[in-house]
Amino acid sequence: MSVQYVKGVGPKRAKKLNRINIETVNDLIYYFPRTYEDRRTIKKIIDCQEGEKATLKVLVCGDSAVNRPRKGLTITKVPVRDDTGFAYLVWFNQEYFAKRLKKGQTIKVNGKVKKNFKGLEIYNPEITTADKFDNRFDRVLPIYPLTEKLTNNEMIKLISNVLKEYIDLVEDVLPEDIIKNFNLWSIKDALLNIHFPTDRESYTKAKERLAFEELLILQLGLLMIKNKYNIEKSGIKFKKVQEINEFLSKLPFELTNAQKRVLKEISKDMESDKTMNRLVQGDVGSGKTIIAILAIFKAVKSGYQAVMMAPTEILARQHYESINEMLSEYDIKCELLVGSITNSKKKEILRKIRNGEIDVIVGTHAVIQNNVEFNRLGLAITDEQHRFGVRQRAALSLKGENPDVLVMTATPIPRTLALILYGDLDISIIDELPPGRKKVETYAINNNMKLRAYNFVKKQVKEGRQGYIVCPLVEESDSMNIQSATELYEKLSKEYFADLKLGLLHGKMKAKEKDEVMNKFKNGDIDILVSTTVIEVGVNVPNANIMVIENAERFGLAQLHQLRGRVGRGNYQSYCILINESKNKVARERMRIMERTNNGFIISEKDLELRGPGEFFGTRQHGLPDLKIANIFADMRILKMAQKVANKILERDPHLQDNKYKKLRNKITNMFDSKIEDISFN
Known part of the structure; x- marks a missing residue:
C-alpha cells in the first residue's frame, strides 16, 4: 500500500518520502533511526563537554541580543545559567527566539555544546518550558536519516502513526521454534522498540531480533546460491596440463609461496568434477593477474574457452595486453571486447567466439550481453568483484555449460569476514608480496x-x-x-x-x-x-x-x-x-x-577497530543486498549465530519446501531483488 495513505502523509509529503526510497507502508515501518539521543538525563553546565549534545535545565538570566555580521546572517544570543555556571544559547537566522524567551523564565534546552574564549555556548538548541511535557524531551529520541524539507519531528509523527495503524499487519517470517530457541522478541515488539526504545535493553533486544532475521535471510540466500553451483550439474573436469611447467619456467620471476598455494587450490578445483566457484583475494601488487593467466592457460590447453570481465574499459584493455603478451607464443588466441570497438569489428569477434576461433575473451560487462555466444566456455573470471553484483557474476557463468568461476579482488578483508561476505564462494588468499617490491x-x-x-x-x-x-x-x-x-x-x-x-x-x-x-x-x-x-x-x-x-x-x-x-x-x-x-x-x-x-590486511583490521565499517565496506560494494539494520562487523556474534541456523535449516530442507519456511522464502526472493535465478527452490 502506498505511503501517501498513512495518516499525516498525503501526496506532497509522499513525494519527499519517495526521495529517501520510502514508497510503501512497509518501507516506512522498516525505515530505522540512524542513531538515538538519550534526553532523559539533565546535565549541569559545569559537566558539559565540547562537541556533545546535552539536555540542560536553565534560567534565562539576561536580555537577548541579535547581531547581523553580514547580509543574510543573524546571530541570536540568549544568556542562561544554572547553579553551576553560565552559558549562551546561540541560534543562526532564527531571531524569533529573541522575542520568545524572557528574562526569569526557566526552560529545558537540547543542543550542541561549543567551548571557546567567550565561554560555553549551546548551538541551535531545541527548547521547551521546564514544567510542560514535550515529545522531544525526557525520552530516548530516535534520529532518522532525512531529506530536504523533512524534519526529524515530522518523521517521528509519521512513524508513530504508521505503527499505530499497521503494526498488527506485519507478518513474523521466522518460524516459532527459532524464535523460542533463541529467546527472540516478536517482530511487533522489535519494530516498536527499534523506533521508540525506552532504554538500552529494549533497543538491544529489538536490534538483535531484526539483525538476526536480516542476516539469516542473507546467509540462506548466499548458501542456496552456493549449493546450487555445487549440486546442480557436475562441472568440467580439466586435464593436468604438463605445459604449465614450461610456462612457469619461462616467467622472469618465481611465484611466491602464497601464489603457489593458491595455484594449487585452483588446480585441484579445476581437475575435480565439482564446479569451481572461488574468490582469490590479494593485496594490491600481490600478483593475482598471473594466477588468473595460469588458470586461463590450463582451461585453454584442456580444450575450452576462457572469459575475463573487468569493471572498466581501461582495466579490461590492461588485462588483455598482459594476457595476450604472455599467451600468444603458446598459440592461444586472445581478443578484447569493449563498448568502444566498431560494430563491424564487434560482429567479427562475436562470430569468432561462436565458432571457437578465439580462446580467450577479455572485456567489460559487454561480455555478458545476450549476443555473446561461446563455443565451449570453460572458465569465467571477474576482476574487482565488489564492482559487480551477484547477478552479473551469475550471468557470466550462465554463458557456458557450468563453467568454473574465478573471482578476483584487491579489497583486503579479514578472512572471517570474507567467509561471510562471500558466503557463496570458496576463498583463497594471496597474503605475500613479490620480493623486491619497494614499499610506498x-x-x-x-x-x-x-x-x-x-x-x-x-x-x-x-x-x-x-x-x-x-x-x-x-x-x-x-x-x-x-x-x-x-x-x-x-x-x-x-x-x-x-x-x-x-x-x-x-x-x-x-x-x-x-x-x-x-x-x-x-x-x-x-x-x-x-x-x-x-x-x-x-x-x-x-x-x-x-x-x-x-x-x-x-x-x-x-x-x-x-x-x-x-x-x-x-x-x-x-x-x-x-x-x-x-x-x-x-x-x-x-x-x-x-x-x-603497507599491509592491507593489517590496515583493514585496524579500520574496523577504529571506526567500524564506514562506507568502504558497505554491502552494496560487494554486490550483496542492502542491509537495513544489521552491521556485518558490529553484529558478528549474531551473524555467526545466523550462519549456524542457516546451515542447519538447509541440511534438513535444501529448498525450503516446508510450509513453515514459506514466509522466509518470500523474504529471500525480495532481499535478492527477485531476479536472482541462482536461488533454486525446486
Missing part, C-alpha cells in the same frame, strides 16, 4: 605543509615521473569545507602547476571521457592527474610514483590503502602524502597506521 613511503602532514608537498610533486615530475592528486568530492559542498576535484583542478592548473600538463578525472564523466583521460595519463601526455576515488580500481601506470591525498581524514583506511596502491608499480621509489585537516585523535591515529604499514 607514506607521510601524513597538515594543511600548513601543503605547499611543500606540491613542490615535492613538481620535483618528481621534473625528474620525469607522474603523479596523482586525489580529493573526496566532485563539486564544492556548502556544508563541508572540502576542496572539490573540479575546483582544485582549476586552482592547481593556474597557480602551483601552471607550467605542467594536468588532467581531471571524476565519476560524473562519461565512460568514454574517463578512458580518454586515463589513456593520456598512461601514455605520459598528462603529468599530474587530479582525481576523485574513481582511480581506486584503476590502470597500471608504472611511471606514476607520487600521490597526494587531500582531506585524507575523509577516507577509510582501507580506501586510502587502495588509492595508495596506484603508485609503487614501477622501478622508482614511490611516495604517498596524506593531507590531514582534522585535529581529531582517531584521525591522527589512522594516519599513523598508514605511515607504519
Whole structure:
C-alpha cells in the first residue's frame, strides 16, 4: 500500500518520502533511526563537554541580543545559567527566539555544546518550558536519516502513526521454534522498540531480533546460491596440463609461496568434477593477474574457452595486453571486447567466439550481453568483484555449460569476514608480496605543509615521473569545507602547476571521457592527474610514483590503502602524502597506521577497530543486498549465530519446501531483488 495513505502523509509529503526510497507502508515501518539521543538525563553546565549534545535545565538570566555580521546572517544570543555556571544559547537566522524567551523564565534546552574564549555556548538548541511535557524531551529520541524539507519531528509523527495503524499487519517470517530457541522478541515488539526504545535493553533486544532475521535471510540466500553451483550439474573436469611447467619456467620471476598455494587450490578445483566457484583475494601488487593467466592457460590447453570481465574499459584493455603478451607464443588466441570497438569489428569477434576461433575473451560487462555466444566456455573470471553484483557474476557463468568461476579482488578483508561476505564462494588468499617490491613511503602532514608537498610533486615530475592528486568530492559542498576535484583542478592548473600538463578525472564523466583521460595519463601526455576515488580500481601506470591525498581524514583506511596502491608499480621509489585537516585523535591515529604499514590486511583490521565499517565496506560494494539494520562487523556474534541456523535449516530442507519456511522464502526472493535465478527452490 502506498505511503501517501498513512495518516499525516498525503501526496506532497509522499513525494519527499519517495526521495529517501520510502514508497510503501512497509518501507516506512522498516525505515530505522540512524542513531538515538538519550534526553532523559539533565546535565549541569559545569559537566558539559565540547562537541556533545546535552539536555540542560536553565534560567534565562539576561536580555537577548541579535547581531547581523553580514547580509543574510543573524546571530541570536540568549544568556542562561544554572547553579553551576553560565552559558549562551546561540541560534543562526532564527531571531524569533529573541522575542520568545524572557528574562526569569526557566526552560529545558537540547543542543550542541561549543567551548571557546567567550565561554560555553549551546548551538541551535531545541527548547521547551521546564514544567510542560514535550515529545522531544525526557525520552530516548530516535534520529532518522532525512531529506530536504523533512524534519526529524515530522518523521517521528509519521512513524508513530504508521505503527499505530499497521503494526498488527506485519507478518513474523521466522518460524516459532527459532524464535523460542533463541529467546527472540516478536517482530511487533522489535519494530516498536527499534523506533521508540525506552532504554538500552529494549533497543538491544529489538536490534538483535531484526539483525538476526536480516542476516539469516542473507546467509540462506548466499548458501542456496552456493549449493546450487555445487549440486546442480557436475562441472568440467580439466586435464593436468604438463605445459604449465614450461610456462612457469619461462616467467622472469618465481611465484611466491602464497601464489603457489593458491595455484594449487585452483588446480585441484579445476581437475575435480565439482564446479569451481572461488574468490582469490590479494593485496594490491600481490600478483593475482598471473594466477588468473595460469588458470586461463590450463582451461585453454584442456580444450575450452576462457572469459575475463573487468569493471572498466581501461582495466579490461590492461588485462588483455598482459594476457595476450604472455599467451600468444603458446598459440592461444586472445581478443578484447569493449563498448568502444566498431560494430563491424564487434560482429567479427562475436562470430569468432561462436565458432571457437578465439580462446580467450577479455572485456567489460559487454561480455555478458545476450549476443555473446561461446563455443565451449570453460572458465569465467571477474576482476574487482565488489564492482559487480551477484547477478552479473551469475550471468557470466550462465554463458557456458557450468563453467568454473574465478573471482578476483584487491579489497583486503579479514578472512572471517570474507567467509561471510562471500558466503557463496570458496576463498583463497594471496597474503605475500613479490620480493623486491619497494614499499610506498607514506607521510601524513597538515594543511600548513601543503605547499611543500606540491613542490615535492613538481620535483618528481621534473625528474620525469607522474603523479596523482586525489580529493573526496566532485563539486564544492556548502556544508563541508572540502576542496572539490573540479575546483582544485582549476586552482592547481593556474597557480602551483601552471607550467605542467594536468588532467581531471571524476565519476560524473562519461565512460568514454574517463578512458580518454586515463589513456593520456598512461601514455605520459598528462603529468599530474587530479582525481576523485574513481582511480581506486584503476590502470597500471608504472611511471606514476607520487600521490597526494587531500582531506585524507575523509577516507577509510582501507580506501586510502587502495588509492595508495596506484603508485609503487614501477622501478622508482614511490611516495604517498596524506593531507590531514582534522585535529581529531582517531584521525591522527589512522594516519599513523598508514605511515607504519603497507599491509592491507593489517590496515583493514585496524579500520574496523577504529571506526567500524564506514562506507568502504558497505554491502552494496560487494554486490550483496542492502542491509537495513544489521552491521556485518558490529553484529558478528549474531551473524555467526545466523550462519549456524542457516546451515542447519538447509541440511534438513535444501529448498525450503516446508510450509513453515514459506514466509522466509518470500523474504529471500525480495532481499535478492527477485531476479536472482541462482536461488533454486525446486
